[in-house]
Amino acid sequence: xxxxxxxxxxxxxxxxxxxxxxxxxxxxxxxxxxxxxxxxxxxxxxxxxxxxxxxxxxxxxxxxxxxxxxxxxxxxxxxxxxxxxxxxxxxxxxxxxxxxxxxxxxxxxxxxxxxxxxxxxxxxxxxxxxxxxxxxxxxxxxxxx
Amino acid sequence: xxxxxxxxxxxxxxxxxxxxxxxxxxxxxxxxxxxxxxxxxxxxxxxxxxxxxxxxxxxxxxxxxxxxxxxxxxxxxxxxxxxxxxxxxxxxxxxxxxxxxxxxxxxxxxxxxxxxxxxxxxxxxxxxxxxxxxxxxxxxxxxxxxxxxxxxxxxxxxxxxxxxxxxxxxxxxxxxxxxxxxxxxxxxxxxxxxxxxxxxxxxxxxxxxxxxxxxxxxxxxxxxxxxxxxxxxxxxxxxxxxxx
Numbered sequence: 208x209x210x211x212x213x214x215x216x217x218x219x220x221x222x223x224x225x226x227x228x229x230x231x232x233x234x235x236x237x238x239x240x241x242x243x244x245x246x247x248x249x250x251x252x253x254x255x256x257x258x259x260x261x262x263x264x265x266x267x268x269x270x271x272x273x274x275x276x277x278x279x280x281x282x283x284x285x286x287x288x289x290x291x292x293x294x295x296x297x298x299x300x301x302x303x304x305x306x307x308x309x310x311x312x313x314x315x316x317x318x319x320x321x322x323x324x325x326x327x328x329x330x331x332x333x334x335x336x337x338x339x340x341x342x343x344x345x346x347x348x349x350x351x352x
Numbered sequence: 353x354x355x356x357x358x359x360x361x362x363x364x365x366x367x368x369x370x371x372x373x374x375x376x377x378x379x380x381x382x383x384x385x386x387x388x389x390x391x392x393x394x395x396x397x398x399x400x401x402x403x404x405x406x407x408x409x410x411x412x413x414x415x416x417x418x419x420x421x422x423x424x425x426x427x428x429x430x431x432x433x434x435x436x437x438x439x440x441x442x443x444x445x446x447x448x449x450x451x452x453x454x455x456x457x458x459x460x461x462x463x464x465x466x467x468x469x470x471x472x473x474x475x476x477x478x479x480x481x482x483x484x485x486x487x488x489x490x491x492x493x494x495x496x497x498x499x500x501x502x503x504x505x506x507x508x509x510x511x512x513x514x515x516x517x518x519x520x521x522x523x524x525x526x527x528x529x530x531x532x533x534x535x536x537x538x539x540x541x542x543x544x545x546x547x548x549x550x551x552x553x554x555x556x557x558x559x560x561x562x563x564x565x566x567x568x569x570x571x572x573x574x575x576x577x578x579x580x581x582x583x584x585x586x587x588x589x590x591x592x593x594x595x596x
Contacts, residue, residue, distance in 0.1 A: 218373055220372070221372050221456055222453055223372065223453045223454035223456070224370060224376075224377055224446060224453070224454050224463070225451060225452065225453050225454070226424075226447060226449070226450040226451070226454065227450055227451070227514050228424075228427070228450045228508075228511075228514060229511075229514065235515050236450075236451075236511065236515050237511035237512070237515050239427070240509070241413060241426075241427040241428070242426070242427055242428045242469075243561070244560065244561060244564040245560075246558065246559045246560030246561060246563075246564070246573070247509075247511060247559045247560070247561040247564070249559070250510070250511055250557055250558065250559035251559075252414050259531075263435060270365075287533055287538025288487075313558075314557075314558045317577060318556070318558045318577060318580060318581075319577075319580055319581060320577045320578055320580050320582070320584065320591060321582050322575050322579070323573075323577030323581070323591070323593075326515075326558065326573075332509055335360020352557045
């Protein structure tokens with residue numbers, strides 16, 4: 208074999224593909240609902256609500272900019288803002304805030320080692336608090352029509 | 353198979369295929385006879401023997417000790433040698449581990465996993481099992497192997513490893529926490545410095561998928577949290593994590 212290389216030697220250092228789990232184009236890697244456990248689900252929803260809240264911030268600024276276009280533009284928006292669809296988006300917003308905030312408390316408590324082995328119980332406990340707060344908010348939001 | 357066992361049924365295996373130089377990867381379908389006790393590894397070896405000798409996979413011990421047959425089965429991390437095929441449905445998708453470069457077919461480059469571990473990683477630990485037993489003459493204490501079998505399942509399951517190759521990952525951080533539990537002469541400061549790196553313990557996002565995937569009940573996520581507790585409090589010792 209002196210002086211001869213084995214077949215394929217020149218490709219030995221080639222980097223192969225790296226599989227990423229999840230859905231999306233390109234594959235997101237972090238968002239994969241298939242067979243996730245509670246912690247993975249909590250993480251994915253936390254990211255989705257985080258992205259939603261960032262998007263809402265820009266939407267909020269865009270809505271406020273209507274004030275620059277005068278009172279009639281703002282009055283038109285207020286009619287839209289009291290529709291069932293828009294109020295439902297408000298409830299969705301409250302869900303995002305509650306989930307992201309309460310899960311943030313859970314992550315802080317678990318992630319700092321204070322209750323490292325109670326992450327599931329903490330999720331359920333904060334989930335009950337969040338559900339009650341969401342129900343209270345929804346009643347008030349829909350009742351404001 | 354005994355006479356009392358039901359006859360095998362045929363399952364469709366979709367197996368990930370990639371060879372160096374290929375323009376991309378693909379799934380190859382195989383019809384495989386599966387009985388109630390057929391494991392995914394049995395099925396893959398059947399494919400090798402009867403359908404395609406070029407299918408590459410790694411395996412050794414057949415009883416979840418060596419960690420070499422880690423792969424994704426229907427999207428979940430598993431050791432193929434102890435994963436029964438029968439309950440997995442009519443179509444079973446087999447892929448290599450995620451977040452680790454593929455060398456060929458179902459074989460990933462584990463060298464890139466091992467390179468993430470602290471240099472001082474130990475392979476044996478004090479044994480807590482035979483606490484009432486007396487060691488034989490000439491042996492001071494019992495020792496046993498560490499629980500982590502370095503299979504890479506936790507790295508594949510971790511959603512943060514999916515978005516950052518710089519993150520050292522759950523297995524290496526769990527090994528660091530074990531070193532601090534039982535330092536055996538290792539400098540705790542060095543290990544804590546290593547774990548406190550931005551690509552270390554603080555990069556974890558508390559998804560706990562590593563603990564769910566771990567076939568040895570190492571509980572990597574809980575160990576990362578114990579590391580964080582020590583780092584946050586400025587302690588040189590960590591909370592002990594009992595294997596699950």
